[in-house]
Amino acid sequence: MGKAVAHDLSAFVPDVDLSVLDSDPGALQRLQEFSAPFKFRGVPGDIQDLKLIRELISGSDVVVGAVSYRSNFVLSRLAVECKASWIDLGGNHDIVDQQFTLDKDAKSAGVTIIPDCGLAPGMVNIIAGHAFRELDVTDEIHLRVGGLPQNPKPPLNYELCFSAEGLINEYIEPTRVLRDGRLVTQDSLCEWEHLDLGAPYDNLEAFYTSGGTSTLVKSFEGRVRNLDYKTIRYTGHLDRIKFLSDFGYFDSEEWSVGEKSKTSPREITEALFHRLGWVKRDVVLLKAWALGQKEGKPARIDYSLVDEYDAAAGLTAMARTTGFSAAIIAEMITDGRIQEKGVLYQELSVPYEEYFAELRKRGIDIRVNG
Numbered sequence: 001m002g003k004a005v006a007h008d009l010s011a012f013v014p015d016v017d018l019s020v021l022d023s024d025p026g027a028l029q030r031l032q033e034f035s036a037p038f039k040f041r042g043v044p045g046d047i048q049d050l051k052l053i054r055e056l057i058s059g060s061d062v063v064v065g066a067v068s069y070r071s072n073f074v075l076s077r078l079a080v081e082c083k084a085s086w087i088d089l090g091g092n093h094d095i096v097d098q099q100f101t102l103d104k105d106a107k108s109a110g111v112t113i114i115p116d117c118g119l120a121p122g123m124v125n126i127i128a129g130h131a132f133r134e135l136d137v138t139d140e141i142h143l144r145v146g147g148l149p150q151n152p153k154p155p156l157n158y159e160l161c162f163s164a165e166g167l168i169n170e171y172i173e174p175t176r177v178l179r180d181g182r183l184v185t186q187d188s189l190c191e192w193e194h195l196d197l198g199a200p201y202d203n204l205e206a207f208y209t210s211g212g213t214s215t216l217v218k219s220f221e222g223r224v225r226n227l228d229y230k231t232i233r234y235t236g237h238l239d240r241i242k243f244l245s246d247f248g249y250f251d252s253e254e255w256s257v258g259e260k261s262k263t264s265p266r267e268i269t270e271a272l273f274h275r276l277g278w279v280k281r282d283v284v285l286l287k288a289w290a291l292g293q294k295e296g297k298p299a300r301i302d303y304s305l306v307d308e309y310d311a312a313a314g315l316t317a318m319a320r321t322t323g324f325s326a327a328i329i330a331e332m333i334t335d336g337r338i339q340e341k342g343v344l345y346q347e348l349s350v351p352y353e354e355y356f357a358e359l360r361k362r363g364i365d366i367r368v369n370g
Contacts, residue, residue: 001089001118001162002066003031004315004323005330008362009064010038013331019056021045034314047071053078060084062112062330066323069166073098076113083109085333087326090116091166091211093176103343113343114350117329118322120145120229121214122346124288126355127366128216129347131290131301132224138292139225143213144195144206146232147318150281150308156241157234159279161318164270170231171241172250173210176217178227183217186228189242195232197285197306204285206230207238219345232285244269281309284317286366301370310363321364328358 006020018040022028028042045052047067053075057063063079065072065088072088072095079086080102090096096115106113116122124143132138147161160167174185188208195204212229220227244250249269254262286305293299307317315323329350332338340349356366 001319001323001326002064003034004319005064005066005327006031006040007035007038007313007315008324008327009330010035010040012327012358012361013334019043019060021047021053021056023047047075050074050078054082057084058082061334062087064326064330065089066326068163069095072096072115076115077102077105080105080109080111080113083111085112087114087117087329087333089118089322089326090121090214091118092169092173093211093214096215100343107342110341112333112338112341114329114333114338114346115343116214117326117346119147119284119318119325120212120231121216123321123325123366124212124229124286125214125216125345125347126350126352127286127288127303128220128227128290129350130352130356130368131288131303132220132347133352134294134301135290135292135299136294136296138220138223138290140289140291141216141220141224141227142289143227143229144232144285144287145212145229146204146206146285147279148232148234148283148285149279150283152234156276157237159276159282160273161279161282161316164273167273168250168266168270170209170211171245175208175210175229176213177208177229178217178221178224181222181225183221189238189245191228191230192238193230194235195287197287197304201283201285201306203235204232205235205238206232215345216347219347232287279316279318281311282316282318283308284321299370301368303369304367305364307364320362324359324362324364328355331358 020040021043023046025044062085069091076086076099099115128141149159177186192207196202209231249265251265254264256262284307288303290301
């Protein structure tokens with residue numbers, strides 16, 4: 001994801017002065033080779049080295065965090081102290097809730113903080129914001145997204161698109177939805193539905209996972225009657241994941257077998273998930289729809305996206321849809337298209353028509369009907 005962000009900022013921000021931090025010097029070298037002829041300054045270092053981070057981001061216009069969600073609150077707070085705007089890829093609503101406590105300080109510092117600027121959460125937030133503003137009355141918003149291998153293989157018909165830790169979090173943590181206008185929590189891995197997005201993606205399923213609704217439930221509580229998010233997978237995936245969950249493979253409590261050192265079932269499962277391998281030729285599928293009223297009549301808006309691995313650029317669809325989305329919002333902060341200060345809800349603050357236009361420049365075409 002960070003590679004896609006850096007590539008996009010280098011390509012689309014004139015005269016950008018870009019620095020990239022990574023703990024692996026080899027990764028910085030590979031990024032330099034990948035991004036040629038674009039230039040950036042590679043900085044080897046650990047994300048836990050706050051002294052180094054402070055020195056690096058002081059004087060910056062905007063900082064993009066493509067790191068574990070666990071670091072996002074500490075780093076966004078540091079960005080405020082350094083008077084730099086901050087966006088990140090998010091992924092955990094408890095951390096995002098903490099970030100919103102920085103609103104007053106961010107306004108005083110004259111900076112903008114926008115969490116969860118990836119795909120889902122991220123792109124789906126802006127789609128939901130578009131639907132809400134297009135309809136006079138919004139009754140329902142339904143969001144479905146999945147990152148999948150183009151050529152699925154057993155046993156899970158899945159390959160890793162992002163960290164195994166983050167994947168398991170999505171499966172085990174509760175999701176937040178709107179029901180009858182009120183925010184409620186709902187267990188993940190339930191509410192199964194069948195999806196057909198056309199061959200070859202015509203045998204799909206969707207089910208609740210955590211994180212996808214992000215700030216939407218707070219932005220639209222009392223304003224939208226029903227809102228939910230589900231993850232898309234190939235049919236059969238849920239049954240296998242549900243078995244692992246029910247049998248305790250995602251449990252974090254440590255235990256030992258005989259005299260061996262303690263570990264948790266979840267740690268073992270995370271390690272085993274890496275046997276799936278990192279996806280290369282992938283596809284990102286998006287289906288969303290909103291129901292309501294327009295000019296006193298029933299109305300529906302549909303959104304769809306099929307984005308596949310870019311062989312020419314060497315970027316996965318997940319990297320494109322996640323990294324480019326974050327980079328576009330960073331660009332909008334630097335060029336003044338987003339001027340509001342404080343901690344922002346992207347669904348209410350990102351100019352959606354310009355955002356969609358920027359995605360199209362990058363070959364990501366969200367089709368809107370209605």
